[in-house]
Amino acid sequence: MSFYSECGDLYSAHQLFDEMPHKNVVTWTSMISSYVQHGSFQLALGLFKKMIVSNEMPNHYTLSVVVRACTVVGYVDLGVQIHGLIVCVGLERDEFAGSSFLDFNFKVMGDLDSAFRVFDGLYRIDVFTWNVMISGLAQDGDTSEVLRMLSEMQVVDGLNPNDSTIVGLLKCCYILKEVEQVHGLALKTGFKNDIAVGSSLMDSYGKVGSIDLGQKILGSLELNNNTSCFVWSSIISSHARNGCGKEAITLFRDMCRQGMRPNQHAPSSALKACADVRDLSTGVQVQQSQMIKNGFRSDCFVGSVLISLYADAGKICKAEKLFRRIDDKDIVAWNAMITCCAQVEEGSAATCISFFQELCRTTTLEPNGATLFTLLKSCQSISDLVVGIQIHAMISKLSLGCVTRMGNAVINMYSRFGAVDDAYKAFNDIVSKDEVSWSSVIRNYQQNGFALDALRLCKVMMADGMVLTNFSPSIMCCGLRRTCSY
């Protein structure tokens, strides 16, 4: 059985497994863990359920593997149930079962309190467990807590950071100086050419805008066919993210010319670069030469960026065809499609709404801020007011009305329909009002014939110390002119 598993022939392995008359915990566990290792998480979890039904008791090894599967797939309920089982069999303080549940708390539950509880309860804490903590907290953006953990791990437990620690730390580096510090630590702890550390560093340098420093790392890495795919993807996305679209496209061509077979990551970035530089024809070339040949026709990431590329070119039918072809649509894919409608069709609320309704009716995905933001912007004609109000209600329900960009969009929607008071209420909901908030609400009064209110708000704004660099003269003059003529 394990021979077949190692060859990747899980079908034969499973057949043998089924034929075994006396299965024990080791047989069950090795079959389950083979599935997890090959990325077949659903099959692994299905087999685990069978194991429980047939009254075989899982051990700490089985439990750590299935919790990991729940984490990767994002199964909340099953993960919580399995935790119940871990507690029942008295393994909650076990380092393996416990650490994987710790990771589950960070990644799936987003529950830091219970993560700390699990962590504090563990019998033994090794570098592995420290790394789960550091990576989880770093992902959450809690830099000071991450640094506290790092120091505690070194000073109290006397453990040295390893490559995975470095990768975890890089997740909470937002400026060049921070990346350089972690890079320094990596060199100190003996990082030579670990590919995960290398590509994380490259990616982090790219994210803080230092493509050059990232490319320097590239020179120090020893690449082979398996690893260079990662590194190419990093370097292409760095360029695409930093406004170097043309270079990103060239790099992608180089990559293909060298005979690399990219997975969906590099083409997604390359297509994003095409969208940024509005190069539809190259985008179509990439799509045809790579996507179809390499079988990414139904990939969600590739599909989403292609939709926005076709949207920019005004080709809504083509975009919809691509959208329909995506197998496992996530919220980003839906948003790309809704944005496409808003962009292409004049007075597009009806089309946008019909996609939105389909999203709510046929999936369990939660619409997010981007979904609602786009829908709101699509409400342009007076017949869309009712829809606009409904969307505003959803925005309030998600407590997003206080977010500056979103609040500004709400003000603008109401202003378009002359709903002066509602626009003003939306303005008040915004926690930190920026130039756009002020100018929108003032213009709202001014354009709807309430010059005195416009002027009054101008005064409040100035008393607040806000200066409108772009809008000030026209708005204030309009306000004054109207006021003087009264």
Add this chain to the structure above:
DNA sequence: ATAGGGTTAG
């Protein structure tokens, strides 16, 4: 056996 790398909408 439990931790680490690259992708999409606004």
